[in-house]
Amino acid sequence: MTAVPPPPTVGLSRAAILAWLRERDETQLAALWQAADETRRRYVGDEVHLRGLIEISNHCARQCAYCGLRAGNRSLERYRMTSAEVLECARRAQQLGYGTVVLQAGDDPGLARDWLADLVRSIKRETGLAVTLSLGERSVADMRAWRTAGADRYLLRFETSDRQLYQLIHPPLPGQSSDRLALLSALHELGYEIGSGIMVGLPGQTYASVATDIELFRRLDLDMIGIGPFIAHPATPLGDGTLPIEVPADQIPHDELTALKVVALARLACPEANIPATTALATIDNESGYELALQRGANVIMPDLTPLPYRLCYEIYPGKTALREAGADNGASLAQRLQRLGRRVGTGPGNRQRHTPSAGDA
Numbered sequence: 050m051t052a053v054p055p056p057p058t059v060g061l062s063r064a065a066i067l068a069w070l071r072e073r074d075e076t077q078l079a080a081l082w083q084a085a086d087e088t089r090r091r092y093v094g095d096e097v098h099l100r101g102l103i104e105i106s107n108h109c110a111r112q113c114a115y116c117g118l119r120a121g122n123r124s125l126e127r128y129r130m131t132s133a134e135v136l137e138c139a140r141r142a143q144q145l146g147y148g149t150v151v152l153q154a155g156d157d158p159g160l161a162r163d164w165l166a167d168l169v170r171s172i173k174r175e176t177g178l179a180v181t182l183s184l185g186e187r188s189v190a191d192m193r194a195w196r197t198a199g200a201d202r203y204l205l206r207f208e209t210s211d212r213q214l215y216q217l218i219h220p221p222l223p224g225q226s227s228d229r230l231a232l233l234s235a236l237h238e239l240g241y242e243i244g245s246g247i248m249v250g251l252p253g254q255t256y257a258s259v260a261t262d263i264e265l266f267r268r269l270d271l272d273m274i275g276i277g278p279f280i281a282h283p284a285t286p287l288g289d290g291t292l293p294i295e296v297p298a299d300q301i302p303h304d305e306l307t308a309l310k311v312v313a314l315a316r317l318a319c320p321e322a323n324i325p326a327t328t329a330l331a332t333i334d335n336e337s338g339y340e341l342a343l344q345r346g347a348n349v350i351m352p353d354l355t356p357l358p359y360r361l362c363y364e365i366y367p368g369k370t371a372l373r374e375a376g377a378d379n380g381a382s383l384a385q386r387l388q389r390l391g392r393r394v395g396t397g398p399g400n401r402q403r404h405t406p407s408a409g410d411a
């Protein structure tokens with residue numbers, strides 16, 4: 050634990066958050082970008098941690114109105130990687146010098162508890178890499194078994210804090226409820242580092258509700274925060290118009306600038322968090338979204354290591370394939386690009402470093 054001076058106060062009252070979210074003048078915004086970058090540098094330094102993303106299955110039992118993996122999308126060819134294939138990707142991450150692999154999938158009940166626990170154990174034994182899971186909503190018993198097997202972190206975005214909108218776009222499984230905040234709390238109790246986050250610009254999402262999201266990041270004391278713009282997928286109810294949502298007067302836009310503001314505000318709200326420059330950000334801005342995010346609060350990149358035929362089928366939203374190859378298949382150029390930004394590739398697992406005693410330490 051190291052002492053760090055308090056972050057520059059750009060002011061994070063609710064009124065200030067709202068004002069920043071609405072601000073469109075670049076000369077004004079320069080103060081927000083600078084505060085976020087300075088806070089990032091002081092708290093998490095110049096290292097950019099690389100997490101190798103392995104999209105292990107695109108099967109999904111859910112009907113999320115935003116996501117191309119939803120069960121109702123019959124046009125998608127489905128796959129589930131074998132343990133051997135996943136292990137091969139993990140070895141590749143190790144060769145590339147990454148500190149972490151992220152196993153992500155649709156909400157796939159076909160990923161059995163014991164199978165995944167064995168896989169986590171094999172990855173830990175063979176590579177020693179940190180393992181992050183992003184497998185959607187699973188039972189606490191599953192999450193416990195995977196933690197016991199050695200999994201380090203779990204990503205589960207709450208997507209939006211607007212309860213009504215969440216229920217509309219993220220229907221629960223029949224007879225069940227979907228309480229991602231309760232799951233995040235259970236994950237924290239199990240000793241995982243927890244990550245959450247939102248999509249920015251969902252139809253029906255207001256400036257006020259995103260301000261609440263940012264306040265919630267802080268309240269949850271998140272270790273990781275993922276933020277990306279909503280990108281409409283034509284094979285989903287939000288993309289094909291079958292779930293018409295009335296646009297409210299204060300609808301927040303789903304553009305790059307707004308998503309970057311949320312990244313910057315998330316850094317100020319949670320100075321110690323690991324915040325990735327997400328693929329969705331890069332998707333809408335032909336890669337430079339990555340670099341801008343790194344200069345406005347982000348400190349993590351998740352290059353995609355999923356084998357190509359599978360990667361093409363992991364279509365959460367359209368257009369996400371081209372850009373992701375840069376990091377995964379060309380480590381040197383990624384390192385060079387970071388160097389040009391005055392940054393360097395992170396070493397070690399890249400866990401959250403605590404600078405101030407948490408409530409639990411008192």
Ligand code: SAH
Nearest residue numbers: 115116154155156184185206278279280366
């Ligand atoms: N099944 C897992 C992993 C889902 S994909 C889960 O639900 O947690 C990871 C993230 O992609 C989601 O949490 C969501 O925030 C994001 N995502 C899904 N569809 C999207 C879209 N159309 N536009 C932008 N981001 C999207």
